[in-house]
Amino acid sequence: xxxxxxxxxxxxxxxxxxEAAGYFQPGDATDTYCIMIPPPNVTGTLHMGHAFQHTIMDxxxxxxxxxxxxxxxxxxxxxxxxxxxxxxxxxxxxxxEHRLDLGRxxxxxxxxxxxxxxxxxxxxxxxxxxxxxxxxxxxxxxDEGLSKAVTQVFVQLYxxxxxxxxxxxxxxxxxxxxxxxDLEVVSAEESGHLWRFRYPLTDGxxxxxxxxxxxxxxxxxxxxxxxxxxxxxxxxxxxxxxxxLAEREIPIIADNYVDPEFGTGCVKITPAHDFNxxxxxxxxxxxxxxxxxxxxxxxxxxxxxxxxxxxYDARKRVVADLEAAGLLDxxxxxxxxxxxxxxxxxxxxxxxxxxWFVRVAPLAEPAIRAVENGDIRFVPxxxxxxxxxxxxxxxxxxISRQLWWGHRIPAWYDEAGQVYVGADEAEVRExxxxxxxxxxxxxxxxxxxxxxxxxxxxxxxxxxxxxDALKAFYPSSVxxxxxxxxxxxxxxxxxxxxxxxxxxxxxxxxxTGLIRDQDGQKMSKSKGNxxxxxxxxxxxxxxxxxxxxxxxxxQPKLKPRIEKATRKQFPNGIPEFGTDALRFxxxxxxxxGRDINFDLPRVEGYRNFCNKLWNAARYVLMNVEATPPDTAxxxxxxxxxxxxxxxxxxxxVHTQFAAYRLDLAAKALYEFTWNEYCDWYLELTKPxxxxxxxxxxxxxxxRTLVVVLEQLLRCLHPIMPFITEEIWQKVAPVAxxxxxxxxxxxxxxxxxxxxxxxxxxxxxxxxxxxxxIRQIRGxxxxxxxxxxxxxxxxxxxxxxxxxxxxxxxxxxxAGLEKIDILHGDGKPPPSATALLxxxxxxxxxxxxxxxxxxxxxxxxxxxxxxxxxxxxxxxxANERFVANAPADVVDKERGRQAGLDKDLRRIDExxxxxxxxx
RNA sequence: AGGCGCGUAGCUCAGUUGGUUAGAGCGCUACCUUGACAUGGUAGAGGUCGUUGGUUCGACUCCAAUCGCGCCUACCA
Numbered sequence: 001x002x003x004x005x006x007x008x009x010x011x012x013x014x015x016x017x018x019e020a021a022g023y024f025q026p027g028d029a030t031d032t033y034c035i036m037i038p039p040p041n042v043t044g045t046l047h048m049g050h051a052f053q054h055t056i057m058d059x060x061x062x063x064x065x066x067x068x069x070x071x072x073x074x075x076x077x078x079x080x081x082x083x084x085x086x087x088x089x090x091x092x093x094x095x096x097e098h099r100l101d102l103g104r105x106x107x108x109x110x111x112x113x114x115x116x117x118x119x120x121x122x123x124x125x126x127x128x129x130x131x132x133x134x135x136x137x138x139x140x141x142x143d144e145g146l147s148k149a150v151t152q153v154f155v156q157l158y159x160x161x162x163x164x165x166x167x168x169x170x171x172x173x174x175x176x177x178x179x180x181x182d183l184e185v186v187s188a189e190e191s192g193h194l195w196r197f198r199y200p201l202t203d204g205x206x207x208x209x210x211x212x213x214x215x216x217x218x219x220x221x222x223x224x225x226x227x228x229x230x231x232x233x234x235x236x237x238x239x240x241x242x243x244x245l246a247e248r249e250i251p252i253i254a255d256n257y258v259d260p261e262f263g264t265g266c267v268k269i270t271p272a273h274d275f276n277x278x279x280x281x282x283x284x285x286x287x288x289x290x291x292x293x294x295x296x297x298x299x300x301x302x303x304x305x306x307x308x309x310x311x312y313d314a315r316k317r318v319v320a321d322l323e324a325a326g327l328l329d330x331x332x333x334x335x336x337x338x339x340x341x342x343x344x345x346x347x348x349x350x351x352x353x354x355x356w357f358v359r360v361a362p363l364a365e366p367a368i369r370a371v372e373n374g375d376i377r378f379v380p381x382x383x384x385x386x387x388x389x390x391x392x393x394x395x396x397x398x399i400s401r402q403l404w405w406g407h408r409i410p411a412w413y414d415e416a417g418q419v420y421v422g423a424d425e426a427e428v429r430e431x432x433x434x435x436x437x438x439x440x441x442x443x444x445x446x447x448x449x450x451x452x453x454x455x456x457x458x459x460x461x462x463x464x465x466x467x468d469a470l471k472a473f474y475p476s477s478v479x480x481x482x483x484x485x486x487x488x489x490x491x492x493x494x495x496x497x498x499x500x501x502x503x504x505x506x507x508x509x510x511x512t513g514l515i516r517d518q519d520g521q522k523m524s525k526s527k528g529n530x531x532x533x534x535x536x537x538x539x540x541x542x543x544x545x546x547x548x549x550x551x552x553x554x555q556p557k558l559k560p561r562i563e564k565a566t567r568k569q570f571p572n573g574i575p576e577f578g579t580d581a582l583r584f585x586x587x588x589x590x591x592x593g594r595d596i597n598f599d600l601p602r603v604e605g606y607r608n609f610c611n612k613l614w615n616a617a618r619y620v621l622m623n624v625e626a627t628p629p630d631t632a633x634x635x636x637x638x639x640x641x642x643x644x645x646x647x648x649x650x651x652x653v654h655t656q657f658a659a660y661r662l663d664l665a666a667k668a669l670y671e672f673t674w675n676e677y678c679d680w681y682l683e684l685t686k687p688x689x690x691x692x693x694x695x696x697x698x699x700x701x702x703r704t705l706v707v708v709l710e711q712l713l714r715c716l717h718p719i720m721p722f723i724t725e726e727i728w729q730k731v732a733p734v735a736x737x738x739x740x741x742x743x744x745x746x747x748x749x750x751x752x753x754x755x756x757x758x759x760x761x762x763x764x765x766x767x768x769x770x771x772x773i774r775q776i777r778g779x780x781x782x783x784x785x786x787x788x789x790x791x792x793x794x795x796x797x798x799x800x801x802x803x804x805x806x807x808x809x810x811x812x813x814a815g816l817e818k819i820d821i822l823h824g825d826g827k828p829p830p831s832a833t834a835l836l837x838x839x840x841x842x843x844x845x846x847x848x849x850x851x852x853x854x855x856x857x858x859x860x861x862x863x864x865x866x867x868x869x870x871x872x873x874x875x876x877a878n879e880r881f882v883a884n885a886p887a888d889v890v891d892k893e894r895g896r897q898a899g900l901d902k903d904l905r906r907i908d909e910x911x912x913x914x915x916x917x918x
Numbered sequence: 919a920g921g922c923g924c925g926u927a928g929c930u931c932a933g934u935u936g937g938u939u940a941g942a943g944c945g946c947u948a949c950c951u952u953g954a955c956a957u958g959g960u961a962g963a964g965g966u967c968g969u970u971g972g973u974u975c976g977a978c979u980c981c982a983a984u985c986g987c988g989c990c991u992a993c994c995a
Contacts, residue, residue: 001954003955004955187993194995211995225995257994258994262994264995269995276993336995382922385921385922386990389990389991483989483990487991518930588942588943589930593923594924595923595988597931598930599931599943599944602930605957608958610957611958615954615957620954667932670943671942678954678955679959682954775962777960778949778960778961779961781948781949784952785952871939872938875975878975880974884974884976885937885975889975889976893937895938896938
């Protein structure tokens, strides 16, 4: 074995072996476990958030697989309608082409080309991350099977009246030329203005003043509204105003929607271009005048002067014209929420179009109940609130998109505009007895990407066919995902799963935090703070990193700043850490219910951990390879102790996995490995193995060394798959484990390693002894290699026994020359002191210790002890404490006080003796 | 406006039903190349747990208020 762990070659080799051997496939156990991957965009790349979630999913999968369950981690990708179409459109643009020139069919062919070209990136990344997904079952949302499922669901929902088509006001993206759902619109506060305009009353008796943030839409006004109780405008209700510029007569109506306190208390109503106004218009049967084109320019339904103007040019023109006409009452600065498309960034327009909708409320009801009654559990629990909040106020879902890339809506129209919905044209014709001569045209629109994603948990398993996979793995066990797609995806999967697969799609939903950068900033390309998980695994030199972060920026002017920040944060680029170190970092950071600020130095720490494990294994193998261990029972203290500790670790790891606390599982594993196994156990085997001691004990210790390591490797494997497999391959034969891979070994159970309280108590004594000496050594600046003579005082018979049993460990770990017991009231020489229970451990000063230094060390101890003692005394002097606190707490406090008191007296004695020397 | 969350060591974070001296990693200080490991070892410094009040024998932990930060949902033209 190399002296240091070298991950790169090992990882690639092992993953290929695992995959070729079919270890990722579920096997045929009846107890099943299943995780559906949240399908990433097929042409995208995995970012840190993916790597984090994949670490969790893979650790869970490997853990359950080792527990003997038939485990399926279902992989696949999403066609990501808008995102993918945009990428390909941009590629066309670069070569001077345009989607519309190409035509639908050719364009879609180009997208498929791109999918094939770039779709391999994600699977490569997943393989490097060690993801144990069943590649033989990989799916894509536009696969034939999944597309069939989409059609079937659409048709059934339509037949049940849960899908309908209608002319509605929707969010229109004027750049992408498509409708988008509410969820795809992000509103942010921006500065703007609030204009006040005078609208003259038609009867010439004056005017009223309306306030608006969108002057250009006044050309589509069909009413002015006031609050019914607003005394100022009482007598105007029912009258009309003459809409300026358009010169149309429109009514003054009363509606509770108006807030009399805001603006002037008069609202212009534009039903075709504002969601609230639309509602008002419905209530008052107002005309809807659409004044915009699909590009958000003004159309031909406005006066000639404004036709063809972009909405913002029109705004200027309208304001100028009204001002010229003396109708501008004033302008105020105003902060307002501006809705933008999450993909294009364009300001979205409420726009009247024909679209398809899902009537969601009836589907939401059982989906709400499923969470209420515990069929689905959110982890952490409080996310269920977010879920309820949205589900209980759910709006119909606009599912049609005016795109080409996606599942085309299975609806056909005849020339009269009659719509027929069915699986395909032939079926539609047959079902409706349509003449072959009758021309049918399929709906041009495609479905929202999330429509197919909603079916993912059962469509990937073969639904609508009742496949064996569906029976075995539906419902899946847990969904691991981010809070940002609870509405987009989680809620919709639950609704569709209940409706079509007859059960919830998963039992638990583990909502992970977001991976942010070291300063808590969201990672994004535009901020230039993204990290590629593979760069952390393989390393990345500074120049490559800079160019990755600064190329293809939406705002090129940010480039210098990003470059500077990057050079500052990574002066030497990123070193190679390996997959396991990255995964362990993610696991260690995966505390629930909060976002994660990704701290790069931490990865380095866990790379060191890998190296520590690697070298521990080297030590073990060095000691056991030559003489294979026999099966003798280990009666040595260190052996009994480490087995007992291992049992506790195993219990802990099971508990934490069950609670999705991978951070605590990783913490327990780290601490056991480093602080117990390496720091103490390996060190304690040295005096056993290196001296000419008891041969039986040596054999037993070799066995414990290798058995504990082998079990530890299994425990670590779900989080650190590669290093554990590599070491296991070497360790298993000497540990007496059979099998080809650690992946399929049984996860350890604590029953094989019962608690040994006696050993733990003795070991605590031993550790206390060693630490006491080390403390003196460290603080007195005594050379580590210098053997020290030690005197013991107040030695109880138990101490004597322990000394006899474990003296050699003390000598080895504390570097002792000899240990003498001070009998009776023999006067000790001036010494440095450590306390161990009642026993005093004395290191004679002569020639070794600086008296003044020891005095100051003892004083510090004295101060600390007396502060503690005083606190304890006060507590016990408090009658109410003694009366009210549980007896065991009081007893504990009394014992503590007695101990502190005794320790303090010993320290003071020692102090007095030393002070007398000065 | 409503909802959720956060504030603990220089930095990034743990702290499970209230109960000894509040922990870890990184960083920092001193010493140490001892045959598993300098990607290491040993010892050490460093925190009035955002603030105030309350409940309690006892509060990092429970309650209320308050300050600061973040996110989500909805939205007044």
